[in-house]
Amino acid sequence: MLKILSGDQVKELDRIHIQNAGISSHELMERAALSFISWWKSMEFPKNLPVFVFCGAGNNGGDGFAIARLLFKEGWEVQVFRCFEEGSVLSADAQKNLDWVPEGVLIYDWKEFNSSREGLLIDSFLGVGLKSPIRNSAVPIIECMNSFPGTKISIDLPSGLLADSPTFGPRVKADFTVTFAFPKLALLFPENSSFSGKMVLADIGISESEYASFPTSYFFLQEKDILSRHRVFGQFAHKGDFGKVALVAGSKGKMGAAILCSKAALRTGSGLVTAFVPEDERGIIQSAVPEVMCEFDENTDWNKFDALGVGPAIGLDKKDLLQDILKACSKPIVLDADAITLIASNQDLISLIPKNSILTPHLGELERLIGKSTDHLDRLMKVKEFCMKWQLNLLIKGAYSVLSLVDGRQLFNSSGTQYMATAGAGDVLTGMLTSFLGQGYAPENALICGVYHHGKAGELAGQQNRRSTIASDISENIGKTYTLLNVL
Ligand SMILES: NC(=O)C1=CN([C@@H]2O[C@H](COP(=O)(O)OP(=O)(O)OC[C@H]3O[C@@H](n4cnc5c(N)ncnc54)[C@H](O)[C@@H]3O)[C@@H](O)[C@H]2O)[C@@H](O)CC1
Numbered sequence: 088m089l090k091i092l093s094g095d096q097v098k099e100l101d102r103i104h105i106q107n108a109g110i111s112s113h114e115l116m117e118r119a120a121l122s123f124i125s126w127w128k129s130m131e132f133p134k135n136l137p138v139f140v141f142c143g144a145g146n147n148g149g150d151g152f153a154i155a156r157l158l159f160k161e162g163w164e165v166q167v168f169r170c171f172e173e174g175s176v177l178s179a180d181a182q183k184n185l186d187w188v189p190e191g192v193l194i195y196d197w198k199e200f201n202s203s204r205e206g207l208l209i210d211s212f213l214g215v216g217l218k219s220p221i222r223n224s225a226v227p228i229i230e231c232m233n234s235f236p237g238t239k240i241s242i243d244l245p246s247g248l249l250a251d252s253p254t255f256g257p258r259v260k261a262d263f264t265v266t267f268a269f270p271k272l273a274l275l276f277p278e279n280s281s282f283s284g285k286m287v288l289a290d291i292g293i294s295e296s297e298y299a300s301f302p303t304s305y306f307f308l309q310e311k312d313i314l315s316r317h318r319v320f321g322q323f324a325h326k327g328d329f330g331k332v333a334l335v336a337g338s339k340g341k342m343g344a345a346i347l348c349s350k351a352a353l354r355t356g357s358g359l360v361t362a363f364v365p366e367d368e369r370g371i372i373q374s375a376v377p378e379v380m381c382e383f384d385e386n387t388d389w390n391k392f393d394a395l396g397v398g399p400a401i402g403l404d405k406k407d408l409l410q411d412i413l414k415a416c417s418k419p420i421v422l423d424a425d426a427i428t429l430i431a432s433n434q435d436l437i438s439l440i441p442k443n444s445i446l447t448p449h450l451g452e453l454e455r456l457i458g459k460s461t462d463h464l465d466r467l468m469k470v471k472e473f474c475m476k477w478q479l480n481l482l483i484k485g486a487y488s489v490l491s492l493v494d495g496r497q498l499f500n501s502s503g504t505q506y507m508a509t510a511g512a513g514d515v516l517t518g519m520l521t522s523f524l525g526q527g528y529a530p531e532n533a534l535i536c537g538v539y540h541h542g543k544a545g546e547l548a549g550q551q552n553r554r555s556t557i558a559s560d561i562s563e564n565i566g567k568t569y570t571l572l573n574v575l
């Protein structure tokens with residue numbers, strides 16, 4: 088799994104890679120520029136537009152000079168805008184790439200930029216070298232780039248954004264950020280989304296094994312990490328192997344939650360799904376999902392199920408039921424929605440939650456559980472502490488949902504789309520997670536597979552329906568994600 092290193096670790100990684108690969112730092116910069124060019128070509132930007140490359144004096148600027156040269160070679164009209172005084176000392180690789188800028192590329196001072204011209208802007212002013220809020224002298228350069236209404240593409244990081252701590256000063260508002268080797272932490276923070284735009288990961292040939300020894304608790308979860316987390320079921324598997332799960336969900340007027348999570352559990356592969364719903368409401372679920380069985384007696388043996396998902400729309404009057412379930416259960420369970428709100432207001436219940444269970448609060452529920460956070464980094468730290476203290480897994484939902492594990496690791500999920508921000512999407516996820524637990528997946532793997540496939544199913548649903556996507560569409564696409572990822 089791809090590690091997310093801090094800005095400070097990048098230099099050390101650079102050094103190790105250069106040594107291992109037997110290349111110069113300048114060659115590594117060239118690879119970064121070439122990787123950018125291959126993304127650029129895939130974008131098919133209109134070729135009649137000129138390209139304005141803003142370059143700083145450090146290696147981020149060096150990337151920009153190299154990109155300017157390569158784009159010019161590809162036939163683009165390119166202009167470079169210097170973000171430093173003439174005669175300034177540049178980093179060695181930036182200087183070399185500045186020297187290599189061909190004559191056909193005109194170099195101007197940034198103050199000469201006319202932001203009303205049509206074109207494409209590349210922001211190569213500041214990258215991970217920025218360690219503190221930007222100097223006053225740099226503010227107008229960022230404002231100048233932001234005054235340009237056309238497409239802006241930041242190299243590695245939007246200039247002004249700190250790689251892994253909260254940023255308060257001005258920063259470039261990019262449409263795309265093409266970042267090298269691994270995502271920089273700040274690109275994954277919701278509060279920075281309007282600055283980083285769409286993040287593109289550009290491979291520069293550094294293999295994950297080269298930084299296996301680098302300490303970090305942050306990881307980036309990608310498609311290649313998923314298949315090995317799945318269990319394989321052979322030809323002789325029967326419905327018992329696929330698990331017997333129960334979902335405690337729904338209440339009068341909110342039976343949709345029970346329908347959505349039970350259906351998702353079936354679509355994820357559960358052999359037998361039982362819904363615990365109010366008896367008066369059973370007709371709704373039984374006609375909507377005939378494959379689901381219903382039970383009504385809450386004095387049941389909860390351990391007869393392979394996995395349990397509790398909470399979607401059960402109502403806030405179910406504290407006693409929740410307490411009974413937590414006391415009775417010996418295996419990890421999935422807790423969502425009202426179950427989390429109940430736990431948040433009755434914190435003595437936390438110690439009763441079976442170790443390794445999975446909690447999936449939305450941001451409001453999370454805040455009730457662990458208190459307010461000043462920003463996403465603060466939220467990550469609080470959640471990590473909570474998970475380690477109580478030995479629980481917790482999902483922070485949103486773009487790049489964070490899977491916070493019992494051992495302190497935090498994985499940022501790469502699948503998903505904004506079109507999943509719709510009622511009931513969380514209920515679908517609860518069904519999926521419960522299903523994987525019931526299929527005998529270790530909680531960590533159930534969480535990883537559940538969240539990744541949920542995001543992928545959402546992407547497929549979003550491609551078909553865009554903003555008209557509803558939670559049922561996500562559920563209906565779960566099967567396609569198995570085909571896509573070649574899960575048998
Ligand atoms: N190993 C890697 O990941 C690679 C990194 N490369 C590039 O190298 C960049 C890092 O380069 P550097 O370490 O030279 O750093 P940067 O180029 O990001 O920043 C250094 C520049 O920032 C200025 N600066 C520092 N603090 C400032 C402040 N508070 N206000 C205003 N200006 C300030 C410095 O004067 C200097 O000009 C990466 O972001 C990436 O673009 C690439 O060349 C490829 C390889």
Ligand SMILES: [K+]
Binds near residue numbers: 147242244246
């Ligand atoms: K930049």
